Amino acid sequence: MTPDRALRTAEVIAVGSELLGSTRLDTNSLFLSEKLESLGIALRAKSVVGDSHDDLAAIFRQALNRVDVVVLTGGLGPTDDDVTRDVVASVLELPFTEDASIVAWIEQRFTRRGMHMPEVNRRQAMVPRGATVLDNPNGTAPGLFIEHDGKAVVLLPGPPRELQPMFDRLVAGPLGARAGRERIYRTQLLTTGRGESHIEEAIQPIYSTWRTETPPIETTILATPGQIEVHLSLRSDDAARANARLAAARDSLIAVLGDTVFSLDGRPMEQILGELLRTHGLTISAAESCTGGLLLSRLTDVPGSSAYVLSGVVAYSNQGKIDLLGVSPELIATHGAVSEPVAVAMADGIRTKTGASFGIGITGIAGPDGGTPEKPVGTVAVAVIGPDGGAKVRTLQLAGSRAMIKFWSTQAAMDIARKMIVRDEAVRRR
């Protein structure tokens, strides 16, 4: 035992043959990665192994040689397939004893449901000598925390709704206490409307200088559909100083990115726009063609959105645009259904019909068919009419799948409305 040694590195091993198929991903490791990192413990590797005693033993033994903390998830059930408990005890050469209080606890769970505990569940009460039992209010499998040669071995049940509260309540504390004083601090911002290379070009001269500072700020740029995320992180033993440096760093990025930055806390566009609408007492309605209802669906994904989302129309056909939105057939004949004048007429039609502050109109070609040389697949006209009746209209040329084109179009429409509100706020403040 070397109790003074700080825990700095970790490995996560997910156990279960079902996780090796093509339909299931181990998502627990994402949760654990974030939690461990926030404690200043870096994830060095992670693996998934089937319910094989020998394979798990080999992988666990190697991990134990390499890192300070090994977290094993799954394989704690009562059947022969559940090998994690046995493998860990055998590799660490720890004898088992049956824990009477765990047996009583599991029996009670079964009794509450009017059932007898099957004999096989006694396996879940076998505890390696010296291990701390982590009780599991959400399932029958208790977790285990074992200190071994100055290292920590943690066994957690596989279901996320059992694993996550167990980690937060019973594991984060003891690991954090031994993890040294350094922690990882993070901040982020989300942008939309500019491509990854544009964002990279704009901020690279800034973040590249952070690498040589002590401690360095790490910058990660992540392109996800409809937005570019910039993540900043910093390893430090001084929380106040770390957070101040991150805030200043983020501000210097905002200074060059301007209002392409729409979120500072990871909230998606529909929440950000919803919050702005609610705060200002504004309402919104939409007329959608190629996005087929996705804009309204995203807006109404936000709890409480009935306070500001009025109504909408999905006018997929020309006749629908005419009948439901009052777009004139001549306008469609002159400019085509995918055109800025028709987008504006759709926005105007739905805004007038519903009396909303904002009317949005989207018409375009989501593909894969329907494109022409003049209006290829990905051509989308987006119009937003604001509270003062002024219209903003843009024609986008988008690439990618049908789903991507739909998503990008709704993101762009919400972003135009967001900027109208934010710029109006700025004008009023002057």
Added chain:
Amino acid sequence: MTPDRALRTAEVIAVGSELLGSTRLDTNSLFLSEKLESLGIALRAKSVVGDSHDDLAAIFRQALNRVDVVVLTGGLGPTDDDVTRDVVASVLELPFTEDASIVAWIEQRFTRRGMHMPEVNRRQAMVPRGATVLDNPNGTAPGLFIEHDGKAVVLLPGPPRELQPMFDRLVAGPLGARAGRERIYRTQLLTTGRGESHIEEAIQPIYSTWRTETPPIETTILATPGQIEVHLSLRSDDAARANARLAAARDSLIAVLGDTVFSLDGRPMEQILGELLRTHGLTISAAESCTGGLLLSRLTDVPGSSAYVLSGVVAYSNQGKIDLLGVSPELIATHGAVSEPVAVAMADGIRTKTGASFGIGITGIAGPDGGTPEKPVGTVAVAVIGPDGGAKVRTLQLAGSRAMIKFWSTQAAMDIARKMIVRDEAVRRR
């Protein structure tokens, strides 16, 4: 070299520090798992490791001891961070030579974009002795295929759009040729409208008998939002016999599950319903309240859906239901906005306005707020009026998040329309 030995087991190692964070999952392993399994090569374990030479070397060496095929993904770029090529060559003790044709190929790619090839890209042309180069039309990093002591080591680029075609074109053939005659055969069915335990109860007496047959059929039940998937698989060296057994097995499940089975090929509900509408020359329109446009968005996710999706209305407010759909204020006052009569009136309103064969009306409480003791969160009324004017209406009591309630409601609505068409087909056939 033991060239006669069949390749039966595999391990996948994903290389890249970015895959160890909390924001990125290695999804390549799902693709590879399915492809390898279909060749009869079983995945024994998979792991993710950062850009560390020593960690990767240890994990690769162990995998090589354990299995017949090791697939490494990522880490083939031109920078110092890209360690895969070096680690594999050093563990296998193979000397490198620069491949002039790869250099020429990479230079050409840069020239086409009007750029010079950076000197650093020469690293991507280093080939371990005896390796087969796998050319990459979608990126600069070629893959490598190495036969070593009767085993196969495959290096693939990380981006899925480079990895997947490379595997299909250049790796599946050589691996399959050496994989022995056994393959894994699969079939599946998707059901909706009944819970996992109901499906389990109905089919367990059937599939449990398959386990003792030779070879056994494996059954996996997977609950995903809005549907229960039943996957059957079989390891066999006789394709015709395997497929016939799987087809008979699936038929025996369909016999007990009836028309809760909606898909036999993995296609989602919106595609299945879309295909039925198209085949029968029918059209559809929808009036949505609590689903906020999600139904129309799902229907229009299908390429070519403009042939049968006419238009729709998202009437989130009572006023919207009155103004846009002609629902009478008295009906809402008498029964409440969330009620079967209002759902029917919405379906009728949109069907009449648009002249569609099918009109759908959905009104409910998606939560988390807005529930009452009589109509708790998750109460959703769904009405479908079919081509003959007959209405089907159901009140659902759904549990889960707002997103889940929205999704389930749209799934139920489409399923009612699907059953109307399918049952009508059955009647006509009599």
